[in-house]
Amino acid sequence: MDRRQRKTREAIFNGFTQLLSTKDFNQITVGEIIDRADVGRATFYSHFETKDFLLKEFCKELFCHIFDNQNDEGHDHKHIFSCESSEPVFLHLLQHLQKNDNNILALLSSQNNDLFLRYFRSNLERLVESQLNLFESRKNKKLPMPFWKNHIVSTFVETIRWWIDNGMKESPEVITEYFLMIV
Amino acid sequence: MDRRQRKTREAIFNGFTQLLSTKDFNQITVGEIIDRADVGRATFYSHFETKDFLLKEFCKELFCHIFDNQNDEGHDHKHIFSCESSEPVFLHLLQHLQKNDNNILALLSSQNNDLFLRYFRSNLERLVESQLNLFESRKNKKLPMPFWKNHIVSTFVETIRWWIDNGMKESPEVITEYFLMIV
DNA sequence: CTGTTACCGAATATATTGTTCAGTATTATT
DNA sequence: AATAATACTGAACAATATATTCGGTAACAG
Secondary structure (H helix, E strand, C coil), X not given: CCHHHHHHHHXXXXXXXXXXXXXXXXXXXHHHHHHHHCCCHHHHHHHCCCHHHHHHHHXXXXXXXXXXXXXXXXXXXHHHHHCCCCXXXXXXXXXXXXXXXXXXXXXXXXXXXXXXXXXXXXXHHHHHHHHHHHHHCCCCCCCCHHHHHHHXXXXXXXXXXXXXXXXXXXXXXXXXXXXXXHC | XXXXXXXXXXXXXXXXXXXXXXXXXXXXXXHHHHHHXXXXXXXXXXXXXXXXXXXXXXXXXXXXXXXXXXXXXXXXXXXXXXXXXXXHHHHHHHHHHHHCHHHHHHHHCCCCCHHHHHHHHHHHHHHHXXXXXXXXXXXXXXXXXXXXXXXXXXXXXXHHHHXXXXXXXXXXXXXXXXXXXXX
């Protein structure tokens, strides 16, 4: 990819995330984004069809980062997914959040954002699926599997939301403990 | 309130909810609303400052309906809130939903809507608070109360969401059972 | 019957979106 | 270093949506 393209793309993402920390996605205009990114209007539209596509692309990259790095760095795939407790994976995610790479927090807080949450959930769903056997023991047989899966994902998302909305005072370890307690 | 005002307000609410069942809140324009409601543009703006205020007002009335009727009709206040199990209240809510008064389902499904959900949650929170003692027994003492409360509310909301998104095939009784099982 | 209030609807200002295009700068290629 | 390809600029433009204004008309309350 051309360096110019990369730079522009980065600049737009940066301006976008800056704005996300100040206001809701729906309130952000393309005009504001290109001002912050300092790129021409036509340039924006040559990169992204619409503002929604920008968010989509942004999410895609973000989750690639979070969910894939998790498998590649240091301890490998098998190590994470084969350990007895599910703590490491969830804990790792929470630590990621605490660092607030890419202003992801703004998107996860209660004031925001539907579309983003849907992405987050669908990524989590795959993760939970691979970990499902770990929760199985506690699962009452009368609960249908899809419901059970949905519940675990929801609980995790809402736990994170609560954590963020309450100032992230607790450590990732404590939150993980809470999460495992209620699920 | 003037009969004309009431009529206009109703007409706008009706047009609005009709549209909500066909598309996302953000995609709905004021133009469409006043067309359906068959009222003048100026009239709309004399009633509601913006489209967001319309949603706010709509939510306010809706929850007044659901959460207050629940206390007034037939079996009274004390009966509902003093019974041993928490089933009746939650069950009652689910039955309300199944009837889909005011197209409330459209707002609760996954494709929709942030602002609405926040209202729903804050109303539920008050409800859960009054029922909290019923959940207390299962609560591990290490969990902080606000977290616990948030979890119950979240679980309820997400259970409903799951129900709706999956076609509401189960009866309200079954869903209530699921809910009580996992909480 | 009368004064008040709400509604109509068309015109208007403003803001945002998304496109177009000619000119300029940057990059990759040879 | 010269050339071709590609990306960016920025201003202009059409299209759409928002929100306000105002003179005229209809409905209401007392």
